[in-house]
Amino acid sequence: MTSPAFGHEVLAAVLGIRDGRLRVLLWERARDPDRGRWALPGGGLRADEDVETSVRRQLAEKVDVREVAHVEQLSVFSDPDRTPGPRTIATAFLGLVPSDADPVLPADTAWHPVDALPPTAFDHAAIAASARDRLRAKLSYTNLGFALAPREFTISGLREHYVAALGHPVSATNLQRVLTRRDLLAPTGETAPSGRAGGRPAAVFRFTDRTLRVTDAFAVLRPPAQAGTAS
Amino acid sequence: MTSPAFGHEVLAAVLGIRDGRLRVLLWERARDPDRGRWALPGGGLRADEDVETSVRRQLAEKVDVREVAHVEQLSVFSDPDRTPGPRTIATAFLGLVPSDADPVLPADTAWHPVDALPPTAFDHAAIAASARDRLRAKLSYTNLGFALAPREFTISGLREHYVAALGHPVSATNLQRVLTRRDLLAPTGETAPSGRAGGRPAAVFRFTDRTLRVTDAFAVLRPPAQAGTAS
Numbered sequence: 001m002t003s004p005a006f007g008h009e010v011l012a013a014v015l016g017i018r019d020g021r022l023r024v025l026l027w028e029r030a031r032d033p034d035r036g037r038w039a040l041p042g043g044g045l046r047a048d049e050d051v052e053t054s055v056r057r058q059l060a061e062k063v064d065v066r067e068v069a070h071v072e073q074l075s076v077f078s079d080p081d082r083t084p085g086p087r088t089i090a091t092a093f094l095g096l097v098p099s100d101a102d103p104v105l106p107a108d109t110a111w112h113p114v115d116a117l118p119p120t121a122f123d124h125a126a127i128a129a130s131a132r133d134r135l136r137a138k139l140s141y142t143n144l145g146f147a148l149a150p151r152e153f154t155i156s157g158l159r160e161h162y163v164a165a166l167g168h169p170v171s172a173t174n175l176q177r178v179l180t181r182r183d184l185l186a187p188t189g190e191t192a193p194s195g196r197a198g199g200r201p202a203a204v205f206r207f208t209d210r211t212l213r214v215t216d217a218f219a220v221l222r223p224p225a226q227a228g229t230a231s
Numbered sequence: 232m233t234s235p236a237f238g239h240e241v242l243a244a245v246l247g248i249r250d251g252r253l254r255v256l257l258w259e260r261a262r263d264p265d266r267g268r269w270a271l272p273g274g275g276l277r278a279d280e281d282v283e284t285s286v287r288r289q290l291a292e293k294v295d296v297r298e299v300a301h302v303e304q305l306s307v308f309s310d311p312d313r314t315p316g317p318r319t320i321a322t323a324f325l326g327l328v329p330s331d332a333d334p335v336l337p338a339d340t341a342w343h344p345v346d347a348l349p350p351t352a353f354d355h356a357a358i359a360a361s362a363r364d365r366l367r368a369k370l371s372y373t374n375l376g377f378a379l380a381p382r383e384f385t386i387s388g389l390r391e392h393y394v395a396a397l398g399h400p401v402s403a404t405n406l407q408r409v410l411t412r413r414d415l416l417a418p419t420g421e422t423a424p425s426g427r428a429g430g431r432p433a434a435v436f437r438f439t440d441r442t443l444r445v446t447d448a449f450a451v452l453r454p455p456a457q458a459g460t461a462s
Contacts, residue, residue: 003238003239003240003274003275003276003277004238004275004276004277004278005236005237005238005239005317006236006237006238006239006276007234007235007236007237008234008236008237008239008309008320009234043234044234044235045234045235045237045309045320046234046235047235047311047318048311049311050309050310050311051307051309051320052309073306073307075304076282076304076307076322078239078276078281078282078283078322079281080278080279080280080281086236087278089239089276089282089320091307091309137445140445141372141445214368214371214372
């Protein structure tokens with residue numbers, strides 16, 4: 001190659017529902033540049049690793065990666081001026097942590113609402129927004145709710161997760177109907193207190209599947225006896 | 232950054248239906264490494280351009296980019312040994328050219344069936360396969376057929392495009408039903424000869440929309456008065 005060489009970093013926008021809001025995991029930079037601003041977990045790609053290996057290694061420094069239910073490549077961020085100093089290209093990932101996972105965080109790291117971020121470093125706010133938008137889009141045509149919700153939930157509890165993630169109202173009745181029709185929910189046979197005084201106990205559900213799939217690929221476009229899978 | 236610097240190239244897997252098959256645009260390498268093998272269009276990222284600018288510049292050297300109806304980032308390919316010599320990371324793109332566009336190609340460039348590639352350079356066969364898989368997945372939950380089909384078509388002609396792209400049989404009746412139900416097709420008011428002796432003329436259609444959108448985002452998850460958009 002006669003082209004120039006560039007630094008390459010891997011960044012993870014890890015999202016989860018915490019205290020009823022969609023939040024992103026950020027750490028506060030202790031050094032310049034952008035000292036005191038909040039950044040996504042990540043760092044430089046090593047010579048011997050690909051970007052997938054790198055993001056898992058770097059995430060492990062901030063959070064127990066066993067708690068991350070889903071990881072996918074988001075996009076390359078490559079504006080020549082996205083960081084000061086020598087040009088660095090970023091491969092950004094989306095990660096999702098279910099709300100019943102409670103990873104221990106380092107002292108410099110916290111969950112911040114994606115729609116009310118603290119001062120952020122470099123282009124990390126744009127990367128977090130891109131992760132939020134990807135999540136919202138995929139919630140509408142995949143089973144990706146499994147990676148946000150706890151392992152078992154009532155419809156009312158699940159609705160709160162969709163409302164927080166999507167940022168707009170969702171009817172519990174309609175949510176149950178569409179997820180059931182698409183075979184995404186299975187009753188566990190258990191019930192949970194309704195939460196309202198005198199309310200009937202609510203049925204408990206889980207997602208039927210905990211790997212990503214497109215939930216309503218045009219049936220006529222599907223090859224015989226094969227479910228759609230998401231890219 | 233204390234991390235090492237790497238070369239960065241941008242590659243485009245440009246797909247289109249030609250002679251009834253899904254094909255990818257490849258050029259034959261005239262120089263080592265991998266001389267005589269077939270490669271995706273692309274090349275080194277310049278210091279002053281981002282990857283989107285770069286892929287359009289480099290595509291323009293192989294094909295009239297006005298003919299490319301859709302371009303999206305596919306994925307980063309970053310295996311440390313994906314090319315010989317100094318390590319080079321690739322940002323790969325998917326491009327789609329409608330079948331009624333007939334771009335003039337350089338002498339070293341040709342359309343090859345994605346499922347019967349000639350000997351390919353480096354990891355370009357894996358990138359082409361990834362582009363094919365992304366296209367197949369998106370055809371099943373978006374309106375992306377607009378970027379493969381000619382501007383106007385009969386249902387029978389459109390069906391041939393879906394069959395070629397998906398690689399399995401599709402019923403014309405079912406295809407018309409599902410695309411119509413999702414408001415993807417509009418009749419032009421014209422008819423075309425049926426192609427069969429004595430057959431009735433067939434209605435001509437076009438896609439209602441020529442930018443990517445998710446065609447069946449769960450209606451209950453959609454914010455009021457806003458259509459789903461694809462990530």
